[in-house]
Amino acid sequence: MDLKQLAKLLDLSPTTVSRALNGFPEVSQKTRLRVLEAAKEYNYQPNAKAKGLATGRTNTIGHLIPISAGHEMVNPVFSDFIAGASKAYMAAGYDMLLSLVDDENEADAYRNVTARGRVDGLIVHGPKLQDNRVELLNSLDVPFVVHGRLSSSDGYSWVDVNNSRAFSRGTNYLLELGHKRVALINGLESMVFAKHRNDGYCESLRTQQVAIDSSLLVSGEMTEPFGYGSARRMLQSENPPTAFIVSSMILAIGVRRAIEERGLKLGVDVSLVAYDDDLSYLTEASDVPVFTSLRSSVREAGRRCAENLLFLIDNPHHEPLQELWEASLIIGESTGVAARKT
Amino acid sequence: MDLKQLAKLLDLSPTTVSRALNGFPEVSQKTRLRVLEAAKEYNYQPNAKAKGLATGRTNTIGHLIPISAGHEMVNPVFSDFIAGASKAYMAAGYDMLLSLVDDENEADAYRNVTARGRVDGLIVHGPKLQDNRVELLNSLDVPFVVHGRLSSSDGYSWVDVNNSRAFSRGTNYLLELGHKRVALINGLESMVFAKHRNDGYCESLRTQQVAIDSSLLVSGEMTEPFGYGSARRMLQSENPPTAFIVSSMILAIGVRRAIEERGLKLGVDVSLVAYDDDLSYLTEASDVPVFTSLRSSVREAGRRCAENLLFLIDNPHHEPLQELWEASLIIGESTGVAARKT
DNA sequence: TTGAAAGCGGTACCAC
DNA sequence: GTGGTACCGCTTTCAA
Numbered sequence: 231m232d233l234k235q236l237a238k239l240l241d242l243s244p245t246t247v248s249r250a251l252n253g254f255p256e257v258s259q260k261t262r263l264r265v266l267e268a269a270k271e272y273n274y275q276p277n278a279k280a281k282g283l284a285t286g287r288t289n290t291i292g293h294l295i296p297i298s299a300g301h302e303m304v305n306p307v308f309s310d311f312i313a314g315a316s317k318a319y320m321a322a323g324y325d326m327l328l329s330l331v332d333d334e335n336e337a338d339a340y341r342n343v344t345a346r347g348r349v350d351g352l353i354v355h356g357p358k359l360q361d362n363r364v365e366l367l368n369s370l371d372v373p374f375v376v377h378g379r380l381s382s383s384d385g386y387s388w389v390d391v392n393n394s395r396a397f398s399r400g401t402n403y404l405l406e407l408g409h410k411r412v413a414l415i416n417g418l419e420s421m422v423f424a425k426h427r428n429d430g431y432c433e434s435l436r437t438q439q440v441a442i443d444s445s446l447l448v449s450g451e452m453t454e455p456f457g458y459g460s461a462r463r464m465l466q467s468e469n470p471p472t473a474f475i476v477s478s479m480i481l482a483i484g485v486r487r488a489i490e491e492r493g494l495k496l497g498v499d500v501s502l503v504a505y506d507d508d509l510s511y512l513t514e515a516s517d518v519p520v521f522t523s524l525r526s527s528v529r530e531a532g533r534r535c536a537e538n539l540l541f542l543i544d545n546p547h548h549e550p551l552q553e554l555w556e557a558s559l560i561i562g563e564s565t566g567v568a569a570r571k572t
Numbered sequence: 573m574d575l576k577q578l579a580k581l582l583d584l585s586p587t588t589v590s591r592a593l594n595g596f597p598e599v600s601q602k603t604r605l606r607v608l609e610a611a612k613e614y615n616y617q618p619n620a621k622a623k624g625l626a627t628g629r630t631n632t633i634g635h636l637i638p639i640s641a642g643h644e645m646v647n648p649v650f651s652d653f654i655a656g657a658s659k660a661y662m663a664a665g666y667d668m669l670l671s672l673v674d675d676e677n678e679a680d681a682y683r684n685v686t687a688r689g690r691v692d693g694l695i696v697h698g699p700k701l702q703d704n705r706v707e708l709l710n711s712l713d714v715p716f717v718v719h720g721r722l723s724s725s726d727g728y729s730w731v732d733v734n735n736s737r738a739f740s741r742g743t744n745y746l747l748e749l750g751h752k753r754v755a756l757i758n759g760l761e762s763m764v765f766a767k768h769r770n771d772g773y774c775e776s777l778r779t780q781q782v783a784i785d786s787s788l789l790v791s792g793e794m795t796e797p798f799g800y801g802s803a804r805r806m807l808q809s810e811n812p813p814t815a816f817i818v819s820s821m822i823l824a825i826g827v828r829r830a831i832e833e834r835g836l837k838l839g840v841d842v843s844l845v846a847y848d849d850d851l852s853y854l855t856e857a858s859d860v861p862v863f864t865s866l867r868s869s870v871r872e873a874g875r876r877c878a879e880n881l882l883f884l885i886d887n888p889h890h891e892p893l894q895e896l897w898e899a900s901l902i903i904g905e906s907t908g909v910a911a912r913k914t
Numbered sequence: 915t916t917g918a919a920a921g922c923g924g925t926a927c928c929a930c
Numbered sequence: 931g932t933g934g935t936a937c938c939g940c941t942t943t944c945a946a
Contacts, residue, residue, distance in 0.1 A: 231687075232939060243917045248941060258915060275687035279624040280939030283922045288621065290669075297655065304655045309646040313639065316672040325690065327632075328670040330658040345617035347923095348667065483825060490832060574923060585933045590925060598931055622923030625938045689939095917946080922939105930933080 231272045240268055251276070282347075291319060291539060292327045292349035294339050296356045298451065304330065305452060307478075307528045308355070311377065314532025315353065322540050324350075337366055344370045351539045353377060357422045373546070375539040377531060378423055387542060387550040389535045391527070393423050395556065397430030397475065398437075404473040404501055405438045413446040413471035415460050415481050424449055427477055446471050457484025465492045473501040531555065573614045582610055593618070624689075633661060633881060634669045634691035636681050638698045640793065646672065647794060649820075649870045650697070653719065656874025657695065664882050666692075679708055686712045693881045695719060699764045715888070717881040719873060720765055729884060729892040731876045733869070735765050737898065739772030739817065740779075742845040746815040747780045749843060755788040755813035757802050757823050766791055769819055788813050799826025807834045815843040873897065 237244040242261065250257045250265035257265075268274070282288045293312065297304055312328070319326050327349055331339040340363065343349055351373040354363055357380045364386045367374045376388040397414075404412045414431045417424040428447070435442050446464065450456040457476065464471050465488055476482045485502060494500050538551040579586040584603065592599045592607035599607075610616070624630045635657070637650055654670070661668050669691055673681040682705065685691055693715040696705055699722045706728045709716045718730040739756075746754045756773045759766040770789070777784050788806065792798040799818065806813050807830055816831075818824045828838060836842050880893040 233941095234939075244940075245917055245919095245942080246915085249916090252941085256915060261915085273683065273687065275684060277625075277939050278688040278690050279621045279630065280922090281941080282621040283619075283625055283924090284939080284941040286922075304651040309651045312670065313646045313672050316670065320671065320673075325685075326670050328654065328658065328668050329662065330655050331662075341615065342617060343667075345615060346620040348620050486828075490838070496832070575925095576923075586924080587926080587934080588932055591932090594925085600931060603931080619923050622938090623925080625940090626923080626925040628938075915946105918944090920941105920943080922941085925936105925938085927936085928934090930931105 231274045232277065233274075236265075236268060236272060236274050239272075240264060288348060288350050289323060290325045290327050290349050291315075291536065292329070292343050292352045293355065294336070294343070294352065295328065295330045296336060297330050297332055305356075310528040311355075311532035311535075314529035314534075315536040316532075318533050318536035318540065324540065336363070340366055341370065344372050351375075351543050353535050353539060358420045359422055359425060360420070361422075373539060373542045375535045375542070375551070377535050380422060383552065385550065387538055387552060389531055389538060389551075389553045389555065391531065391555045393426035394430035394433070397427040398434040399430075400475045401431045401434035402438070404475060405434065405440065407473070407501060409471075409473040409501060410440060411443070411446060411469070411471040412440075412473045412475060413461075413464055414448070415457055415474060415476045415485060416447070416449045417452050417477045419449040424477065431475065452478045452480050454480055454484040454487075457481030458488050459484070461485040461488035462491070465489070465494070472499070476502065573616045574619065575616075578607075578610060578614065578616050581614075582606060630690060630692050631665060632667045632669050632691050633657075633878065634671070634685050634694045635697065636678070636685070636694065637670065637672045638678060639672050639674055647698075652868075652870040653697075653874035653877075656871035656876075657878040658874075660875045660878035660882070666882065678705070682708055682712065686714050693717075693885050695877050695881060700762045701764055701767060702762070703764075715881060715884045717877045717884070717893070719877050721768075722764060725894065727892065729880055729894060731873055731880060731893075731895045731897065733873065733897045735768035736772035736775070739769040740776040741772075742817045743773045743776035744780070746817060746843055746845060747776065747782065749815070751813075751815040751843060752782060753785070753788060753811070753813040754782075754815045754817060755803070755806055756790070757799055757816060757818045757827060758789070758791045759794050759819045761791040766819065773817065794820045794822050796822055796826040796829075799823035800830050801826070803827040803830035804833070807831070807836070814841070815845075817845045 233244045233247055237247045240247065242265070246257060246261060247265050250262045251269060278289070293315070295304065295308055312326070316326055318324075327343070329339060329343070340352070343352075349372070352367065352375075354367070354374055354376040355378075357363075357376055357378040359381050361380050364374075364376070364380060368386070374387070376386060377390070379388050379390045380386075401412055401414075412431075412435070414428065416427055416431075419425070428449075431447075432442055445467065448460045450460065457480065461474065461484065474485050476485050482502065486496060489496055489500050489502070496502055534553060534555075538553070542548055542551065575586045575589055579589045582589065584607070588599060588603060589607050592604045593611060620631070635654065637646065639646055654668070658668055660666075669685070671681060671685070682694070685694075691714070694709065694717075696709070696716055696718040697720075699705075699718055699720040701723050703722050706716075706718070706722060710728070716729070718728060719732070721730050721732045722728075743754055743756075754773075754777070756770065758769055758773075761767070770791075773789075774784055787809065790802045792802070799822065803816065803826065816827050818827050824844065827844060831838055831842050831844070838844055876895060876897070880895070884890055884893065
């Protein structure tokens with residue numbers, strides 16, 4: 231069922247039917263109702279390609295998700311982010327175009343998707359310290375919102391959680407428990423979020439006059455093996471850490487296993503603060519301090535990015551939207567934590 | 573830069589340029605080269621909407637991912653599946669349209685996306701015991717491939733891993749270690765994969781003449797809290813299990829924690845077989861039998877689904893493609909396992 | 915308030 | 931081998 235057929239059925243011109251369907255004011259109430267009713271009855275849906283061709287819009291947002299070229303890892307938090315964004319798009323009548331691209335083809339992927347007119351806007355995932363995507367997208371003249379920040383925070387739209395604050399609080403928390411040797415198991419050094427987390431950790435140690443021991447500081451792929459291997463190595467050293475602050479749930483699984491394997495007891499011998507864990511259920515089950523998940527807040531970040539982008543699409547000359555976001559990251563309120571005094 | 577401009581620049585008709593670009597044979601080698609070169613130079617990309625409108629194709633595959641309406645959970649394995657599929661699409665020049673839909677709006681979402689002509693085909697995720705999507709999609713006359721199977725395996729295309737076999741092997745493995753009380757922590761009862769896993773588990777017990785104890789059998793959302801709560805309850809009972817077979821890595825995290833909290837030692841007091849864990853690194857680090865990850869095989873499943881679908885799109889009247897897949901699920905080769913004799 | 919007709923940017927038939 | 935032209939399904943002037 232297309233517009234023409236529907237028009238013929240109603241004995242109206244396609245023009246009028248289109249106007250009625252799109253809520254133009256000049257259509258009489260009577261015809262509008264007739265049209266809407268018929269559209270519903272015949273389950274008419276306008277062809278997206280035709281509509282897009284005519285309007286220049288696609289009602290589609292592109293998400294190009296970077297994957298580490300070597301080991302096609304996808305960060306699992308993306309699924310939560312995507313879930314939040316998808317909801318916003320659905321509500322606004324937008325679709326989501328998803329592509330996983332490896333770093334080498336990234337620029338081409340952006341050029342491609344815009345040149346072919348597939349999207350009205352883009353979400354930029356996984357900003358890195360060396361990142362030219364903002365520059366590229368500005369030159370392509372397409373609206374976009376970055377999830378996270380680049381090395382500079384100026385001149386583009388972004389939504390970010392306050393990673394440095396979260397990690398200084400987490401570290402403070404462990405220091406207050408009496409720990410002197412707090413290890414940081416972090417994400418890849420090239421990622422901005424990891425730098426921010428590292429900054430927070432270091433700042434906390436500096437403020438508390440604790441020397442930074444580089445042997446307690448690692449960065450890597452957020453995988454269970456990396457968490458396990460790093461923690462294991464540290465725990466086997468002659469001067470092991472008594473506490474860990476860890477950058478993701480996946481890493482934390484590995485860290486826990488290393489702790490367990492070493493015969494140490496979590497919360498007794500070793501403390502652990504994991505960044506994006508979902509340990510809320512422990513509040514009922516034990517007396518370790520525990521706060522709720524980052525998963526729901528990543529979903530919220532997805533929603534915010536999406537909504538900001540949709541706004542920017544409708545308001546092309548608006549200044550950049552920037553949200554630094556504390557929610558659910560404040561230790562004592564929501565970050566995943568499982569720790570106990572040594 | 574559009575076709576017309578490019579044609580004018582080359583002093584050719586749009587027709588010829590289009591033909592040259594699309595590899596039609598009747599174009600002279602000389603013009604073809606000129607055209608291709610110019611296209612590259614001006615970074616010409618055909619407008620996807622226009623092309624789609626003219627050809628009736630969209631070069632887009634839709635993935636409608638069901639989310640449990642209540643607690644917007646996204647199964648994290650989806651990100652791996654998506655990664656595999658995305659790669660196949662990329663190679664074939666297709667894009668992926670992703671939408672998360674809650675169960676109530678599912679049928680509408682399928683109708684919508686097809687009626688608006690947004691996709692050339694669909695991947696069906698998360699088949700349930702009660703599922704009318706195959707029927708619906710057949711009536712909508714759109715190519716699709718199911719990841720998994722419905723209650724019936726006939727008359728549609730699917731790619732599935734042999735869940736029942738994987739779980740009977742896992743259970744057998746535990747029984748051979750001497751366990752008599754093996755608990756199954758499974759996914760939601762409404763899901764077909766959970767039924768298949770349950771079938772495998774039960775079959776193994778039956779074959780080994782071990783009575784099925786329904787108190788050792790639970791189904792639920794694949795979350796850490798559910799795994800934790802279930803394992804905890806079982807371990808506290810007067811007749812606790814000595815081994816667990818668990819339906820996902822996320823569940824296994826919870827189960828491990830319950831074991832640990834109880835003061836039991838994994839691999840000594842209790843054995844655990846987790847279905848989609850990534851414990852490959854343990855092979856170096858310990859002497860428990862360990863096999864590699866399901867994550868990479870879910871990625872592979874994504875690739876297979878995608879490739880089968882693309883084939884079906886090009887061969888509309890081909891009979892259904894059906895792949896029952898053992899790879900990486902055979903205990904002793906690849907399923908995530910961490911267990912030890914009691 | 916309604917309709918005719920000209921695009922949007924390609925493809926594909928038909929003639930040359 | 932190449933070009934003219936109708937058309938894909940919708941929106942949007944312009945005229946009535």
